[in-house]
Amino acid sequence: MQRQFDITLELKTDAINIYDLNSIKLQADVILKNIENQINKCSQWKSSKEQPLSLNTTQNTRIQQQDRQWSTSINKKIQQPRPFSALSGVGTRIKRFEDAKDKQKIESQQQIIDKCPLPQKPPKSALALNQLCNQELIMGNFKLETILGSGSFAMVRLGIDKNSKEKYAIKIYEKIKLNDSQKMNNVKREISILKRIEHQNIIKLYWAIEDKKSINLVMEYISSQSLASYIKSKPNRILPEKECLSLFYQIAMAIKYLHDLNICHRDIKLDNVLMMKTNVVKLIDFGFAICMPLNQKTNVFCGTPHYMSPEIIAKVPHHPASSDIWSLGILLSRMITGEYPFKGQNDKDLYRQIQCQKVKTNQDKKINENVMRVINGCLEKNVQNRWSIDQVINDPVFHKDILIPSVKVF
Template sequence: MATKIRTKNPESRLIVEAMKPYQIDKIDKILEKLSLSNPIERTVSRNQILSSKPLIPMPLPTVQASSNSPQGHSVLEALLAKHTRRFRPPDPPRLQNRPKTVSSLKSKKDILIQSNDIQDKTDKLNDEILTEPIPHSVTISCKKDPIIVGKYEIGDEIGKGAYGTVKIGVNTANNEKVAIKIYEKAGLLNPTRKKNVEREIKILNKLNHPNIIRVINTIETSSAINIVLEYISGCSLSDYLKSRSSRRIEEYQAKGVFKQILLALEFCHNLGITHRDIKLENILLDHEHTVKIIDFGFATYIANDKKVQLFCGTSCYMAPEIVTNKESLGPPTDIWAAGVVLYVLITGTFPFKAPQTKELYSKIQRGMYVIPPTMSSQAREVIKGVFEIDPHKRPTATQLLAYQWMNNGMDKTSSLKSRNLAGISPLFNKTFC
């Protein structure tokens, strides 16, 4: 805080108080010179004066003073400049300049000439760059080296499962697109998982049907097992229904899709193969309205008359014998799941649903579902058949294909895509396999 001092001779008291910490002698002459000036009003910061430490070899703290008297100001500066020499640390010794020889001057000259030449070349190069035409847009991309597996170049990821990923691939020989299902060996350390992958490959190699995805090759590397499959451009039934405001399709369209599913299941069941995970997400519809069943990761290859105890699949598609965790036959579980798909296609909702899994399983065991009044009587017979609680009484795929609804209005001479699936437009912005 600034303090104002009003005395008869303010200069004397100011100088004495400022110089006292530094023990400066012979102040009489300074005071005598300061007394020649007229008494004036000065403002001094006492905090800076009192915070000064005397007798320490360090630079003198700055003393702020304001004065209207040029004479007093110059005397104070002269006094401070004179006495700060006693406390300032000595200057470091100065080394004499090394004499410059002719050789050193010559080398410096060469360096200077060389640097000038480099600068001239740089300037010339910059001028050439600036004179070149600048494109309207410049795109800089860092392209990674392609990953090659066998004769296939691996591309972007288009799907992902529980144990592996699906990526698009291109045959480098003929540019044919394929889908490659990749199982990393690091994720197959569990013997059960590895056995499941080997079983899936074995089953896919036995399947050759227009409504089942086709396997092309299997390539095993040091780090992964790669299953090369045909490329399907289109969408799953789940995504197709989500794209529609009603979340459903017409009954005659659902009939065409369901028939293709039954044809694929009939082929599998005759070979002793059960899919065990039939659902909307695992049924694709390509650009030619052809149904393709995919993902045989849970499939089993056992005799149709042999019962097994397996708890697998998706909850809302599970048959009663699965949710009760009993030994059961394989094919009837696929028929039940296919019936759920048919019900969703026609009504736009699931037949068995509940907020809790326990309640859902209870409804499935008792066969509690509602048939909407808009469904035709012939379609109701099919729904009642596939939702038979007793798996032994549940119709097979061959028997369902013989139902009246399946053949009523079906022109056997015309293709499914031209008549029975009219009005269905798959989504082509998604790719699955």
Template sequence: AGGIRVPNQTPRPPERPKLVKPSLNQTVVRKKSKQERPAWFVGNYQLRKELGHGSYGTVYLATSKTNNKFAIKCYDKSKLCDLRRKSEVRREISILQQLKHRNVIRLVEVLDQPKQLSLVMEYAGSQSLWGYLKDLSGNCIPEEEAKGLFRQIVQGVNFCHNQQISHRDIKLENVLLDGNHKVKLIDFGFATCMPHTKKMKLFLGTPCYMAPEIVDDKEYSGDKADVWALGILLYCLLVGFYPFTGNTQSDLFKNISKSQLKVPNKLGSDVKDLLSWLLQKSPNNRPTCSEILEHRWLGSGVDNEREVIDFMVNHGYFEPQILESLESAENEISQKYHELLEKRNTGLELNSKMLHSLA
């Protein structure tokens, strides 16, 4: 009735253009799409993609001329106008230059250019412990897996503390995890280097990981605040949520300061004991990182470490040489040590064939 009748048939799709193979002697030019941008270089490194950003700078995945991957933290100098921020960046660089440990991110070089300052660091993957947990059922991992990861984290923090360096922002997001379950402590933007006997007052960190003395606005020791944060991190690994929470920041701080720690019954008695020690309200009652590594929950791993060192000494290595290599960046000796330790931690007995197969 006056309407337009539509034919009852499916319209044919437009014909796809045929692919034409160019002749071998023909120059082929690929047109640049609107989304593409020219290659972006910082020094000899080509920036590939953004990994993260903050108020003052951005972290990129980059590749060198030999196609090795690096993470580059680029600071925009126009945003580093005040002396305080400049001092913080200089301190971060100075601290990273002191740290050479397998579980701490390694600074490769610093590029000082007219408009930006770039920190070139080893690339340890893009997955943090937080990203790893959030994809798991229950957002937590078994005790044995947590033990292996936590031991590595504490070893990295212990190395920092032995250099009088406090991280001051230990959290799941600041620990990277690679495909071999090796961890790297990252982001030393809040770190400081001073004797642990000297107290500090600056209020900083991530609220859920802040120690009671910080939220109570008291003077605090950086190493003891780090140990509290390690306790929060371990609790999250095992349980899947924070031990102290609140609907507001004020409620959160009140619970951190006053509420008693509640540990689920599913956890073993040894790890419960360690968590209670790490999360003591009084900083003087918390352990040092060296004491954490000697705790009975981590004790079997310590015995395995000693066994691997003794095994290598019996096969021609010198103990001082082994220990020195473990405090340095990745090298042949430390690589052999860690591969042997990994085998021992899985229950395998060490034998000379293992050592020769790693050569």
């Protein structure tokens, strides 16, 4: 009977599902229950096997000793400090199984990785410098002379072709200042946009040249006089109305050309308009320019404070074409009155005025109501009600006894 019990215990132990600890606990309870049943059976067996008093003393003593030894053996198996005494060695087997399972998982993952194709190099962007820049020219072909202008990231210098003696305006970006991908992408975008456009009232890019230290934009040379400096040279810094409208209309036509190509300038101001001796103007500096379809919007904060629109200041999503129209309204007001329509003691105060105050003009300076209509249309704070570029150039004020230079599109 003792052997039969040992076999049963071993079979129950081996049958334990070592994959699940909860299953182990459940089956341990079953084993303990079986042990109790076995003990009860043993007790019954002992009662049924008791010998009569007629047996001799030696036989009776031997039977009692055997019973005591058998009972002691059972007690050693079941009377342990913890209920899992019958599961000795299970923890080791579980550990071996988990290690084998982890190894199998790692091998399976490695097989999947081995089957995957190696990552391909991404195709070169359309804005790659080696595609945008001229590979045949070098900056050694030009003699750099006076500085025509400078900004945070670039300097414009007069460049003279050593062979033809032609003059060019060369915008030089030092690579050391283009220290992040965003600045470099802005330069690439500027080159890409300038290469797409040709208009009588927009500066022309001839070549882009890259060397080890700089990226150079070789553009047509106009003059060193901006519209801002030209207006400052006039009495009271005000232009006669007809001349003002003629110059403004040329700028508006340049913006019309850009908007038809889904290009927005985003930094229209007097300093970014150059004057020619023939009174033809050229829009320059496309550092903030962007190509954006009409169904897209942006909330990028950029431009020059006095010319910024309310939506740029508020950083709300908008199409930048509407902000170009706002800047045109500021430009026209500045040209016709000699002052900005919004003023502030600092940028924060200026931004508050732009967002909250109505357009104000000096009452001492009488402004043609037709001109004022254009200014108000451009400076409408509600983007939905603000004029489009077509409304600006088609306004009757630009078609009454005003000499407008013909706009030639190449």
